[in-house]
Amino acid sequence: MRFLLISFFIFISCSLTAYSQPSSDKLIRKGVSLHDKGRYNDAISYYQQALKANPSSMSATYEMALSYLMLKDYDNALKYSTKVINANFKPLLVDAYCVKSTALSEMNKLDQSIKLLNEGLERCGDEYLIHYNLGLSYFKMKNLRLSIYHLQKAIEIDTTHPSAFLLYAYVLSDSERWVQSFMAFHFFLLLEPNTDRSKDAFGEMYDIITQKIPNGSPLLTPEDGIDRQKLYDQLRNIQPKIDDQRFQYAFFEQASRQIFFTLGQMQDDSRKGLLWDFFVPIYSEILESGYFDTYCRYTSVSYFPVSLEWWNSNTNKVDGFISWFEDGQGTTANDNDDFGDDSDM
Template identity: 45%
Template sequence: MKKIYILLLFILFYPPLYAQKSEQNLITEGVNLHDSGEYQKAIEKYQQALSVNPKSQQAIYEMALSYLELKDYEKASEYSTQVIDADDKNLSMLAYCVKSEALTEMNQTDKAIELLKEAIRKHGDHYLLHFNLALNYYKINDTGNTLSHVKKAIDLNKSNSDAFLLNAYALNDVGLWVQSILSFQMFLLTEPDSQRSKNAFEEMLQIMRVKPASEKPVERSFIQQQLYRNPSAIHPDRIPPLTIEQGLNRNYIYHAITTTLDSLKTHNEEPDLYTTFTEVNKAVLTVLEKENDGTKEKNAFWTFYVPFFSHILHSDYFETYCRYISVSYFPESLEWWNNNKAKAEDFLNWFENGDSEIR
């Protein structure tokens, strides 16, 4: 009885502190439900939190996220607008991203783009804002602006797998197929084992001529329906663009690929697909390293991508690396990974904590 009396006194004399704790507990419960896919139950928790504190921007923002997952885009837009209008310094930028996605899903992509531009003016450069802008431009087939904004997103955060994947798609669509190969591999390094990793690896194999293009394009992330034909997914009788772009003579890469493929064919027997991939990949990276002689224009391709992969090529981990990025595609790579735990861990430690060049 005494304990209950003390608790009642605490609530009576410190109601704001007690209410704050209840609000946060409810939000935490809602977030856990959201993460478990229980979006409607999560919303009910946020509504309870708002009954404690009607001005809780965290609860309102989380509501917007859950409505977005429920595909109730009107409500996702409504609640994210409330957070934007409240100008919460911690949540406003994220709310812009939620509202822009809701607008896009309601076929209001132009409004979504203008909203994200407003967010950049208000909050400055942030990789999420630039990535979402790139994604919206990608959806309306504006590849130039897609590449411009996804590059900024990557410059701001080189650990975001989505940005590398979108960059790879856009580069391939404009015929920059060599640059696309390296961006696909950056994506696969950061996300090696998802379904979209398997699809990305398939598209990359087609670009590298390791595997012929199928009649139906490989399924891509970010868009609902495949509306493109890969310009660099090469049929046996089709040659990719070979002109010099960004200081790269793509004819050298094409020649290295075709020469490697020819040398792998012995007695009319086709080599296994994994071996073909590793050998072609090695040939491509070798030529790129040789071409990176210090005379090229200073852009990310020559100053970041090529040195990055050249370092892996000359390390003790190239074979492990090839296994790592192909685990979603080749069952034998997954089997190798499971049977070589020590080597796998050594590679990951080297990649994550190695010398400054690889980082």
């Protein structure tokens, strides 16, 4: 299920009109519309008509490959994506590599998938989607070290795609790097707060901060200079005694504040890497912004009904936080107009 949720967002929608002949334009657009509605066989029939009108249309060829992939017809997905790759059609070359590699992966040909994606890196350069798919393929092979490497590359190239952060969080969790996994889950939820996979991700993140770790466990040894024993003891001291969502939400907020503050206090010029150069600075700013409670409500809305109630009653605050974040931070909630009264927790 995890792979299904993660893989669902592998591909980017592409504008096709610039790359096809006018006679096949309308047919391709109709096919794409049907594909987006899940009518893959109907979409393919339109792409076939487009190819009759313009046999050299790489846009129709690529869309055929993608629809066949969604139908799990991997042989045809390979056939048509290979045509795009062999034609070296630059506008869709990265996407074609992703379709073909995914088809190979689903056929349990992971070695071939990884070889193909590395070829894609050589031909296309450092592309987010190729690194992401390499991260996914290595994860399936249980090569967590290389999975982490390529997912970090994907995130460094583009910090706006939720799927990379979600998979990164799972890989870090499987690597027993629970503090960094917690941070990655948080950022995924910041980008995608209210979907089915958001609820699953929040549950995974909440399990991280409520887990019971035996004394002497490797999970309590230092992680990239972080005193995990100290953090764990702090979290155990504030865990809710009552199984009620309001207390659980309060614990989530307190635990997040504690972890963000502790890592922010540790940061200095000697610490490098994605954790210290990306995650810690962002969450230190959120802590200082005056929007922290709003942020916690925002990222927990898929999991806690009380957060959804709060969201619906405080849309101005939510909009204010989103504007603050999208504008590159720099102000605090106190610098803005009054947003209205909070709802009760």
